[in-house]
Amino acid sequence: MRSIILLAGIILYGLLFPACKNPMPPVEPAAPVTVFEPDSVPASDLYGIRGDLYQVEEGKVKRNQTLADLLLPHGVSMQEIYRISLLPDSLIDERKIKPDMRYYFYTPDSLADSSQAAPSLFVYEKDPLSFVVISIGADSIFARNGEKAVETRLQFASGTIESSLWESMLASEVNPMLAIELSEIFAWSIDFFGIQQGDQYKVVYEESYVDSVSLGIQKIIGAWIFHNQTDFWGIPFVQDGTRSFFDEQGNSLRKAFLKAPLRFSRISSGFSSSRMHPVLKIRRPHHGVDYAAAA
Known part of the structure; x- marks a missing residue:
């Protein structure tokens, strides 16, 4: 199994980081082809009605x-x-x-x-x-x-984080729900409340559309995140009907402990050198992260 995952990782690397040293030679345009179409039939609309x-x-x-x-x-x-x-x-x-x-x-x-x-x-x-x-x-x-007919599109997203993964995707006009998908894949490897400015991500995924309106992320084809000067890979593999994610060495991304304590948690307060203490009512340094469960 590990060799299959390694091969998938090589393919994923080629998708996320296409080679540019030896570009392919330009393809000569094909000769125009005449297409004969049958008499047009009035198309039905989204609801199957003429x-x-x-x-x-x-x-x-x-x-x-x-x-x-x-x-x-x-x-x-x-x-x-x-x-x-x-x-x-x-x-x-x-x-x-x-x-x-x-x-x-x-x-x-x-x-x-x-x-x-x-x-x-x-x-x-x-x-x-x-x-x-x-x-x-x-x-x-x-x-x-x-x-309605559903169209599945193969999408690619990448970016450099300035404040948060969510806001980076919004700025790039990418479905921000992709941030949640990534946070669940890498939950055992990355504390997404500790994401830093300059961290990067690249991801290939499938998204479903109806009449150009997104129905949501269907599945992640592969992902890479650069965080704390470390590369983190997410490579999917299906075994016994279960789809799991592995790193580039073929190791499962699921570990004993999550990096963040709550799956659907949020930050109630972040780092500060002068935060008003909620009980003492004085300003003092706060060099930790407070988590609050989603309402």
């Missing part, structure tokens, strides 16, 4: 609005709203209609200019990924759950 057939109206749920508050102003009758309310909670749960969630009404183009125009489709986003499509018919109601 948007070119409908007039679409978008809205956001406001505070204290109910399902009826959303539907009535758009010509949906009380009888139809009642039938929608009978749908299983797994499709739409009125108790979980939340402010700021998006919804859409689809009115057929053929009826859009009619005085009796009413939507035939209602889409409600339950969260950034999941939605329900409700077909509103004269005599019946049909509904289906769906999920």
Whole structure:
């Protein structure tokens, strides 16, 4: 196993520190290729609906609005709203209609200019990924759950820390949750409350997106942190279905004791040469770190 981890470490080193002494020769541009495309087919939108057939109206749920508050102003009758309310909670749960969630009404183009125009489709986003499509018919109601297509992107982030790992990632427009992922990988090797100015990091990771909105960090492909004049490597390896991280020598990063006493702790006070003592009410040097559990 150790030899496999060492090989993975070599590959990771090549990803994080690409060689620059012998750059690859420029690639000659390929000759243009003529591509013959079939007749274009109108694409469906994020919800699997042919948007070119409908007039679409978008809205956001406001505070204290109910399902009826959303539907009535758009010509949906009380009888139809009642039938929608009978749908299983797994499709739409009125108790979980939340402010700021998006919804859409689809009115057929053929009826859009009619005085009796009413939507035939209602889409409600339950969260950034999941939605329900409700077909509103004269005599019946049909509904289906769906999920938007998820795009997984291979990302690279690097930086030099000026104040904290979190703030460094914010300044670099990197998802700051990556800082938490790194702190958990290196929790047995690095005290992240003792991160110093000038420390560096490089990390390759996968992040999931829906419609260009991040759903979060999926997994770390590999990481390197330079701290206290020491290189720290995090190389993933899956054994018996369990994914763990190892250093460049093939040693597990999990040790007997954590570097920080609490996993979700925070600093309540840092180093100071003149801190007001909370009990004595006098100023005195404080050369330690106080931890407080997250609220």
